[in-house]
Structure formats: C-alpha cells, structure tokens
Amino acid sequence: MIRSAGIDIGSTYTKAVMLDVNRKVIATAIRRSGYKPAVAAAQVFDDLLANAGVSQEQVTYVATTGYGRYMVPFRHAQITELTCHALAISSHFPRVRTILDIGGQDIKAIRIDERGRVRAFRLNDKCAAGTGAFLEKTARYLGLTTADIGPYALRSDKPVEVSSVCAVFAESEVINHLSTGVAPENIIEGAIVALAGRAVQLMKRVGLEAEFALAGGMTHNAAMIDALAKRLGVPLNLPPQGLGQLNGAYGAALLGLRRAERLLADGRAIPAPGSETATPTTLFAPRRWSTYTSIEAALS
C-alpha cells in the first residue's frame, strides 16, 4: 500500500498532508513553524503519523517543500513550493492559469500551463506590505487575532483607505483612523482591500490569464476572497474544503506519490529517506528567493 506524505515548512506555519494511492487525503497536520523549523517539521510529521494511525515505515515517500524544505533529514525529495502549488491547483482545477498564494511572509503569483507546469512567477518577500504579515500587524494594532480578521471585515460598511506602502507606516495610519473614530471593521477591511490591490498587481506581472485560483492561509478569509474577486472581476477557484492552507503540502504529497509510483513501475526500490537528498551549502540562507525581486519592484 503506497502512502505519500508532503510537508510544507513555511515561514509562519508548517503543514503536512498524507495521501493514499487513490490520491485520497488520509490525514493532515499543522503547527506554527516557530523559530526552529526543523523541530516543527519533525513534530508535524509525528502528528501526521498519529492522525493517520500509521508508522513512519508505512509511509512510502516523504516530499518536502517551503522555505524550510532542506531542514527535514527524513525526506526523500525536496520540491520548490511553486511546483507544488501549481500541481495541487491543477489537479483540482485544470483550467486555472494564474495562482495567487499569500503567505505569512511572502506573496507569489504563478502562471501555469494546461498540464500544471510553472511557466512564470513573481514573488515579493522583501517587504511585509503585500504579505500576510501586513494584515497580521494591522489586526494586532486593532487588538484582533488573525482568526478575527475575516469575520470582522465582513461587518464593514464603509472601508477606509489604507494607503501606506509599508506595514510599519500602516500602524500610524491605523492609529490616526482609530483616533478619529473609524470603526475597527472598516479599518481592517481597508487593509484587506489594499492587500488585494497589491496581490492583483503581482498577478498582472505574470499575465493575469484566467482562470484564477487562491492558495494558502488566506483561503480561510472570506473578506479577502471577496476583495480579490471584486478586483479581478471574476471569482477565484478555491481548493476543496480544508485544503487551502495545505495546498503546498498537498502538491508535495501528490508529486511524491507520482515519483514513488514511477519507481515501483520501473521495478526499482524506493531509496532510504535522506539518501538521495543533497543539502545545499546555503542551507541557512534565510530567504531563498530574494534574488528574484528587488525592493523597488516590490513597492511598485
């Protein structure tokens, strides 16, 4: 019985998905990455095994993705998160050509072809404006938790303009709005509209070809989904219930399953975990994609 696990070690959360041979989700797990992503990855994998009720030996293939993908010693392969998101979305929605992934500390727009292959991407990880961190900070200034953001924003009747290009400067703007009596829901909705605007800008830079899909933790945020749909003029495809935040991990598990099947079909054994994965010398480079985007580009 083939089982494939995908682990996505992101800047804020570490996510894991286990699939069976029929591509059915057997188990999922999620934890905050914290300051030791390697520890979080090991814990999430333990959670995943427990939730699935299987031992590590019963998992055929482990594929990792996300910025901490090299920090997992028991992996069979590491795959970039771009490939994982593309494959996962394409498996649900073959007609999608542009994917938006808003993460805790970065945002990606990915153009894919009809086979789910990455054709182009743009990424901002230089500047917190335009990432989940912007919304998280704004919420914190308002005394809200991240879970409050969506429900609160949906109550907004008159969103204010949040014009700051910097997450730090936005704090002053939020304080100003509060001191002039603007309701918190209208401020947080304003921040969501601002973030949606930046996200669509990034999508334009990969061509903005329909259909669209949203991946990542923002798929929990109904107000964000509305704001993006309004900006784009059409609704976005969302991964099936519960898989939005797990999209990268799901893609990794899917790709792992494919590789395992190919090896076994060729009559070859699956190598021992860790035996074929090289660790690059830049292991601890904090942000691996930084060379792809400049601060000016991020701010434009």
Added chain:
Amino acid sequence: MNYVAGIDIGSTQAKGIMLDEQGTITGKAIIDMETNMATAAEVVFQQLLASTGLSATSIAFTVATGYGRYRVTFGDLQVTEISCHARGALAAFPNTRTVLDIGGQDTKAIRIGDSGEVTDFAMNDKCAAGTGRFLGAASFALEMPISAIGPLAMKATHPVRITTTCTVFAETEIIGHLAKGHREEDVLMGMHHSIATRCASLVRRVGLVPEITFTGGVSRNPAMVALLQEVLGVPLNVSDQAQFMGAIGAGLYALDNLRAGRRSAHCGEEVAR
C-alpha cells in the same frame, strides 16, 4: 517677559521647547506618543509649562512641527519638520550644510545652502527600513530598552550581516540569528550597520557636504554615531539636545514671528485641557 513655544509631534515621541525673547531655552518636555496626537500635544505643552512654572497666558506664539503638526489645536503656525530641523541644527552648529535626522519612523537628509536655506532634501517615505523603527524591532525582539541597544552593540566582535530590508521581517531574522547561537551584541551591530548604510545612501542623494549635523532620537545612540562617521568618512556634529532639534527650530520660527510683531490668537487664554 514673553515666551514662545515649539512643539514637535513625531511618530514616536512628542517634544516641546520654550524659549524666552532672547532665544534662550527656558524649558523642555518630552513624552512618548499616545494614540491621540491632539491629546499628546496638550500633555507635552502642560509639562512644558510645569517645567518653567509659567502659565499658558505668557506664551506669545507657538509653532507646531512634525508629522502631527496640524493636530496641535493651540498652534499658531505649522512649519515642516524639514525646515525646523535645519533651523535647529544651524542654531547649534552654524557651519552645518547637511542634516541627517533619524527619527522613530522616518529618516531625512537635508541640504542647507550657504545662506542657511533648505535647498534639497531626501527622505524615506515608502519604507521604514533605515529608521529608528529598525532598532525598535531589535529592542522588541531582545526585550531590552532602546537606550541599552547602542551601548551593547559597541561590544560586538563578530557582527552578523542582516539580509532583510523590511523592518517587520528583521524581527524574525534577529530571532533566527539568536536561535543559531549568535551573540546579542553581534546581531545588534548588524542591525546598526544596516541602518547606517541606508542612511548614508540617503545623505549621498542630497550630496555629502560637511559639516554634517546628526539630529533626532537615534543620534543618542553611540553605536549609530560611530558607524555613521565610519561609513560617511567625516565627523558628525551631535548636540546633547539632538532629540529636540525639531522643536528648537519650531521655537526659533515662533521667535521670528514674535519679533515681527505677530502674536498668538490664543495668547492670554488658557489652553483647554
């Protein structure tokens, strides 16, 4: 005897200065900013009065400056912080041709012409990198007061290179470096270095013409002063009143108005509390 006041409402702190008719500083006050800028302005004004034992009726003219200058309800005139910092720096160091002001949320480089006028300036208006806020992130991550940051950084032996630009992400990076076993002072020195490099490039945008006067709250940080001198290659003027430079400049503009015969509409009435 008439007095004038300069009120500087910054992003992080509100500062007030009182001058007598000769331009001598007779009182000063500083408070951390609070949510309501108008309230902060009144609080700092009341403290200013308390520090001198004067009543509001003796203040003949008040100039407000800084990011919140239009929220100073008792201000008679608003002057930009660019003009006020230049004016304050020139008063302290008459040969000043370049002013570098590093505040809590913005950094400005100001070019001053031969007759003391502002001829050019550059500031970071898009991004908080290279401002005092970057040090604020360090202070938050290390859980130590902002005043302790500079002295500790001076002890660094192997400074860490900080690669993030964004102040928000820098906090994560600091914690990451500490988790890997780097010493606090080495990480802090890296933070200082990042700010110094950014500020130096801002100074070069207006042209590096000596003498350079360093103003704003960050000028109280010895590591910042030392690093900037090293990066810019020239000594910096730093006044012990550097944090009040904007307010002093505002006070001097108020004095100009008083001498020109203008008087506050509020003069002779109590400021509403």
